[in-house]
Amino acid sequence: MTDASLHANPSQPAPSRRDFLFIATGAFAAVGTAAVVWPLIAQMSPDAQTIAAGAPFDVDISAIAPGQQISVLWRGHPVFIVNRPAAALATLKEPSLIADLRDPDSSVVQQPPYARNWHRSLDPQWFVVVGVCTHLGCIPLFEPNKDQQGPGWPGGYFCPCHGSKYDLAGRVYNNVPAPYNLPVPPYRMVDAKTLRLGENPPGGTFSFDDIVQL
Numbered sequence: 001m002t003d004a005s006l007h008a009n010p011s012q013p014a015p016s017r018r019d020f021l022f023i024a025t026g027a028f029a030a031v032g033t034a035a036v037v038w039p040l041i042a043q044m045s046p047d048a049q050t051i052a053a054g055a056p057f058d059v060d061i062s063a064i065a066p067g068q069q070i071s072v073l074w075r076g077h078p079v080f081i082v083n084r085p086a087a088a089l090a091t092l093k094e095p096s097l098i099a100d101l102r103d104p105d106s107s108v109v110q111q112p113p114y115a116r117n118w119h120r121s122l123d124p125q126w127f128v129v130v131g132v133c134t135h136l137g138c139i140p141l142f143e144p145n146k147d148q149q150g151p152g153w154p155g156g157y158f159c160p161c162h163g164s165k166y167d168l169a170g171r172v173y174n175n176v177p178a179p180y181n182l183p184v185p186p187y188r189m190v191d192a193k194t195l196r197l198g199e200n201p202p203g204g205t206f207s208f209d210d211i212v213q214l
């Protein structure tokens with residue numbers, strides 16, 4: 001979707017952020033049921049409707065290969081889970097990348113306290129993030145490979161709607177329309193191969209409603 005297509009009919013008001021969120025979520029639901037790796041989700045006990053409403057559920061991450069991302073639906077939004085290899089993690093500490101980021105230290109509350117670190121996660125290997133661009137709510141593309149988005153691209157996310165870019169920790173670049181880092185949901189590691197989405201680690205009190213911008 002481009003700016004041109006969005007404003008093709010001058011008699012229609014420009015879409016709001018809410019419109020974008022609806023479009024993005026709808027597109028995900030239409031495509032996602034066929035394409036997403038649903039068998040990796042081991043539902044604890046709630047039915048699909050309850051899970052969509054935000055109940056915690058377990059995801060089996062044992063089959064996610066290094067460098068691979070899967071998507072699951074939580075609270076009506078796509079959540080990406082990425083197995084980040086060591087080389088990808090190394091890019092997150094590159095001074096040249098950090099200098100290009102708007103909020104490299106995650107000072108804005110776009111993540112739980114336990115994900116406010118250089119890798120924005122509990123375990124550096126496993127990245128969990130809500131796949132909703134903080135500009136107008138499109139779903140960013142996963143482009144993890146070096147130079148995939150042009151020379152010097154270290155790997156990250158690219159939003160095709162208006163060109164926002166994020167690194168492999170969901171940190172937004174400077175000089176793009178998106179104002180904030182991608183949101184990190186509450187989650188915890190149940191064991192080495194099971195991630196529970198929607199529930200804090202023991203003692204955690206973070207509420208996803210405290211996120212500044214979804």
Ligand code: FES
Pocket residue numbers: 020133134135136137138159160161162163164177178
């Ligand atoms: S929705 Fe505009 S750049 Fe992502």
